Amino acid sequence: MDPTAMVPIGMGLAAAGMGGAALGIGMIFSKMIESVARQPESEARLSKYAWIGFALVETIALYALVIAFIIMGHGQT
Amino acid sequence: MSLDMAGTINHFKVIVYQDIHIGTIDLSISNTVVFMLLAIATVVILLKLAFIRAKVIPGYGQLLGEMLYEFIAKQTTLNIHQDGKDYIPLMFTMFTFILGCNLIGLLPGAFTPTSQLAVTGTLAVGMFGFAIWLRFNKHGWGFFRAFSPQGVPKVLLPLMVPIEIISFLARPVTLALRLFANMTAGHMALGVLAVLGLAAPWFLQWLPLGFTVIQIALEIMIAFIQSYIFVILSCVYIDDALAEH
Numbered sequence: 001m002d003p004t005a006m007v008p009i010g011m012g013l014a015a016a017g018m019g020g021a022a023l024g025i026g027m028i029f030s031k032m033i034e035s036v037a038r039q040p041e042s043e044a045r046l047s048k049y050a051w052i053g054f055a056l057v058e059t060i061a062l063y064a065l066v067i068a069f070i071i072m073g074h075g076q077t
Numbered sequence: 078m079s080l081d082m083a084g085t086i087n088h089f090k091v092i093v094y095q096d097i098h099i100g101t102i103d104l105s106i107s108n109t110v111v112f113m114l115l116a117i118a119t120v121v122i123l124l125k126l127a128f129i130r131a132k133v134i135p136g137y138g139q140l141l142g143e144m145l146y147e148f149i150a151k152q153t154t155l156n157i158h159q160d161g162k163d164y165i166p167l168m169f170t171m172f173t174f175i176l177g178c179n180l181i182g183l184l185p186g187a188f189t190p191t192s193q194l195a196v197t198g199t200l201a202v203g204m205f206g207f208a209i210w211l212r213f214n215k216h217g218w219g220f221f222r223a224f225s226p227q228g229v230p231k232v233l234l235p236l237m238v239p240i241e242i243i244s245f246l247a248r249p250v251t252l253a254l255r256l257f258a259n260m261t262a263g264h265m266a267l268g269v270l271a272v273l274g275l276a277a278p279w280f281l282q283w284l285p286l287g288f289t290v291i292q293i294a295l296e297i298m299i300a301f302i303q304s305y306i307f308v309i310l311s312c313v314y315i316d317d318a319l320a321e322h
Contacts, residue, residue: 055305056306057257063254066254
């Protein structure tokens with residue numbers, strides 16, 4: 001089991017962390033749709049918070065991707 | 078054109094066009110510098126053109142420019158509760174600079190300056206340092222009183238203060254890493270899709286190459302959102318620095 005053979009396994013495990021971010025984004029927008037369905041006048045204010053929340057959650061998914069790339073670069077010597 | 082995975086990283090390479098060294102300071106002109114200057118020039122020219130014949134009742138170009146300015150101005154004054162309007166020039170400059178740098182990478186053959194951790198790191202450390210300087214200016218050595226939130230029983234303090242300090246120091250790191258990761262991941266996904274599309278048999282090529290169109294649309298949206306998030310979070314940090322405890 002030399003290190004360069006384990007690199008793809010490491011990358012796959014790191015990228016599997018994105019499942020949490022997918023759940024998070026789904027939760028944000030499902031709550032957003034439900035809230036707008038209850039009170040349509042609040043759509044503008046809630047939209048602002050929804051997009052801010054989406055960007056923050058997607059960042060975590062991209063942190064997982066960055067770790068996968070670090071592992072890929074580490075095995076490429 | 079290489080149809081392997083190395084092609085996805087190649088277009089992030091920094092190419093130095095002209096070496097300029099003054100003493101130990103490296104002022105060489107690389108493609109990062111060229112595209113940053115192009116982005117700034119585009120933003121300045123577009124904003125100048127929008128306001129070239131300013132009327133009281135605006136036409137279309139002036140309306141767009143005013144909408145952009147008012148968007149940032151409203152967010153800044155809403156988020157910073159003490160003299161928010163002093164910080165509007167700074168926030169507007171940051172927003173248009175980051176937006177310009179993000180969007181210019183979408184032209185074919187161009188390079189995204191904000192996909193380099195050095196560029197986003199400098200921006201984030203600059204905003205963080207500015208917030209720290211503001212806090213020292215206002216509170217002096219009472220700077221450290223912010224690390225113990227109010228209403229916490231004294232017993233928990235030795236546990237809470239290190240956590241607060243660590244989350245305070247993580248701010249510039251997350252600010253830089255968020256913008257860098259978003260820009261790099263977007264372009265890398267585009268590269269992977271393109272390689273997949275070109276290496277596919279002819280009857281399947283429409284699928285990945287069609288998806289690149291959607292991916293570019295997603296990138297434009299992400300460029301806007303990420304520059305907006307950077308500015309909003311900087312406003313929140315400055316407000317945090319100026320608030321009384």
